[in-house]
Amino acid sequence: MIRLSGVSRTFTTKSGTVEALRDITLQVGDGEFVAVLGRSGCGKSTMLRIIAGLLPATGGAVTIGEEAVRRPRRDVAMMFQRPALLPWSTVLDNVLLPVKIFGRRVAEHRPRAFELLELTGLSGFERRMPHELSGGMQQRVALCRSLITDPKVMLMDEPFSALDALTREELAGELQKLHMDNHATTVFVTHSIDEAVLLADRVVVLSPRPGRIREILEIKIPRPRTLGRTTHLEEVARCSADLHELLMS
Structure with a gap:
């Protein structure tokens, strides 16, 4: 590969x-x-x-x-040391960011976003803003964002x-x-x-x-x-x- x-x-x-x-x-x-x-x-x-x-x-x-x-x-997805989340966007919108950048249909990827958030222990935090999360939770969001397009x-x-x-x-x-x-x-x-x-x-x-x-x-x-x-x-x-x-x- x-x-x-x-x-x-x-x-x-x-x-x-x-x-x-x-x-x-x-x-x-x-x-x-x-x-x-x-x-x-x-x-x-x-x-x-x-x-x-x-x-x-x-x-x-x-x-x-x-x-x-x-x-x-x-x-190819890249994940860095810092989560680099958009501070004005919710957890869910941050996860879906690559979908929007690549011009794909957000509605088709929304179920996958919820699935990833549940797998990483973030179910129920979809509408939270990054400043409301701990460092570990922010990095979980970044991990979900990296995986949303199934790279x-x-x-x-x-x-x-x-x-x-x-x-x-x-x-x-x-x-x-x-x-x-x-x-x-x-x-x-x-x-x-x-x-x-x-x-x-x-x-x-x-x-x-x-x-x-x-x-x-x-x-x-x-x-x-x-x-x-x-x-x-x-x-x-x-x-x-x-x-x-x-x-x-």
Whole structure:
């Protein structure tokens, strides 16, 4: 579904050039959930923006399906660290925003919007305004907005990083359920080892800048997963320890 072939990116600044990514080659299969993990400044977000068509690569190529990525696509949704909701619009209108932007019939997507709000625990909040919601609830709205058009590809740039630990774990659990339901091909950038183990089929570990693929760890733990006490607790701990060692070494 997604293929990166020798992707590199260099930025030119007043003080010189900065090499953010070097020779990233990666294939993400149809319906696969891949987490990208690494230290701050290693190029994770840059890589995601290149896949989204928001930023050109200075070397290499990206394809989705058989089509080269040169600009944003309607079948690719992007979710950022901040929810970026329209403050003058209700929860329901914020969720339906992509439908309106793409010129589709709002009435046809309204039932799906209500379904997503119920799945994310926001049933009954449809008429609320963003300022009436907690940070976690606002990010749930952003998640619903990303899914409203049933995108083939979901790109997520540390969407839960600004939230407290318990809310992050709760939202990660909801995202896991949604992915099991819709099977969108997902690339999820995170600093959190726990999120990576909980959500991903594979975890791509990037080296410090310039970001290069240091290791790809396959997570073979059956879904649904939890960080609590289960029969797979030992396997969860082993995967977390392996990722910790890769990041610290």
